[in-house]
Amino acid sequence: MKLEHRVTVDAPRAAVWAVLMDLPVAAGCVPGTRDIAPEGDGVRGTLDVRVGPVKLALAGRVAVESRDETAGKARLRADAEDQRVGGAVRAFVDLAVSGDAPTELSVSSDVAILGRIGELGQPLIARQADKVLAGFADCLRRTVAAR
Structure with missing residues (x-):
């Protein structure tokens, strides 16, 4: 499943990039994340989300x-599993920032939904992804402004 989103942040490109590449901070901007911890070149954590x-x-x-x-x-x-429901999500997420104050962030995701999670249906999953990204965008704007 492919997802496309665009976010405008009224801040310099360098400031937006710095927050995006600080993975523990950026991950904390995703609504429903918890137990975020740095691990090698990335972060480990849990995303609690309701889909339908x-x-x-x-x-x-x-x-x-x-x-x-x-x-x-x-x-x-991104690679994640839900042990209770039985299923996994694998995603490649391409980020691109352009412009400068305001900066536009383009988020292109190629997501594979595996196991029972896939039974929820792509339209329902896509709607929830839109909500999560809207919350991420709000937090990103606040975080960049606070730095």
Whole structure:
């Protein structure tokens, strides 16, 4: 499943990039995250999210696969599992920042939903992803402004 989102942040590009590449801080901006801890080139944690009637606790890891600060582009890989429901999520997330005050963040995700989680249906999952990204965008704006 492919997801595309755009976020505008009224701040310099360098400030937005710095928050995005500080993975523990950026992960903390995702609504429902807990137990976030640095691990190697990434972070480990859990995302609690409700998709329709089902509450998921996706425990996993996000790592930077590549980054180019000059171009303002990075690729993240996320792998998480829910033991209770039975299923997993694997995603590659491409981030691109452009412009400068305001800065536009483009988020392109290629997500694989595995196991019983996939039975929830792509439209329902996509709607929840939109809500999570809206919350992330609000937190990103506040975090960048506070630095």
